[in-house]
Amino acid sequence: MLHVDDGTLHALVDDALDATERCAVEAHLASCSECARRFAEATAMARDVTALLGALDVTAPVVAAPAVASQRAVAIRPRLVALRRFALAASLLVVASVSYEIGRREDAPAGSTRFPAAQTSVTGSPLVVVSEATTPTSVAAPSVTAITDRTVSLPKKTASQVSQTSDALPRVSAEEQVRAQPVAAPSDAQSRLAQRQVQLNAAVVTGMAAEPPGGAVATASAPVAAKHVAAVPTREAGRVLEGYTIIEDESVPMRTRRRYVSPSGTSLLLTIVSTAVERSRVAADRASQYHVATEKDRSTVRWSAFGAEYTLEGVVTPDSLMKLAAALR
């Protein structure tokens, strides 16, 4: 046998030779010091390359640049104005607020014990949330709510800047949680709605109107004011939303949010694509926990719509995709 070529040596290192080949090569190596040396070399090379590639996985917490955060705060304003104008013109449209936050146990709203927020959970999975109002109150009342942004866990300074720029946002709570407040004086019904807390586990839930579909999927202390709640990858949104009209396509980086209105005029779509940068903005003040949280892929998304507050917790994607696939068939 002539010397063994490099490819074969590496295949031997990778245990990719069939039994016959392997026998022949090993026999040769036993008798050829040159090839045995090259084999040792190939083994070391494979090991070293693996180690180098592994070094790429060691990441430090990603931290938002303060400049980016403040740019966002500035950018929110024009959209707020535009949105309010539109919302006033089309009074049926209910604009919801999406609150991102790093879940903390003490931040969790009362009654959320079933899916307690992990100490280090961060906003996570891509979601498309399609909500169609079915509660008469929320449709009938021109409840124009202020649109906030994903400012919840930005550094305190930024959060308060945001609240200053938005006169429709009277307060920032102690947990820096910016909630949508109705612009119009809230009716009794609205007040009652505002008390409602609906918890959905990460799932695609369709056709959910008056009742949550089983305690394991969702717990609701009140009827859910949404007809469709879907968690889908962004690219699939088009299919899901066939027949809907885009009323706004925000120029927020990374397709953070879009809204659609159905022919009936009452629908709302939120597209949330969470990326490392997106999350880092939220996690800016908890950088040390961020990486751990990302690794565990924990996520908490909370938002308010139609006066009710929603919480999505846990990993959304696999389950959602599965159910989406079933729903699309």
Add this chain to the structure above:
Amino acid sequence: MASDLGGLFREYHESLVRMLTRRTGDRGRAEELAQETFARAVVAPPTNPRPWLFAVALNLLREEGRNAATRERRLVLVKDEDHVAAYEQPDTAYERKETQLRVRAALAQLSERDRDVLLLQAEGFDYDEIAEATGLSRGAIGTTLARARKRMLEVYTQGEGGESVARG
């Protein structure tokens, strides 16, 4: 096939994101690409999922690479990374960054095919799977890996002055 998708996801998502992160240096982008890849698996369930998923992901990456907007976004990410140092020991941060920059530079020196084969092998792909994912013949994988490893270590050590390469 819907019932399989959850299983697919559990089995391959982590590996896919890791490979894409190594390839792009951008975890967020890697997650997006993985997401998109699995979305395609919903539409057209693959028969041999692992090579299929990775091949689709790498194709998506190539398509995306042609998009100028994403390049811009990457610049932002690099900027953000500069703030990392504040949360680490400066020495550690420096070393980590140095190593990663050099590994990335070394990867960048490889041909696309060599790089893909290397990354797939690092995810535990056997030669059949690598062949299926890349379209190379099985017989060419060993040679490709031999060349890719050699080249990668050469480029990496060039910037190091001959120190041990396994340090990082």
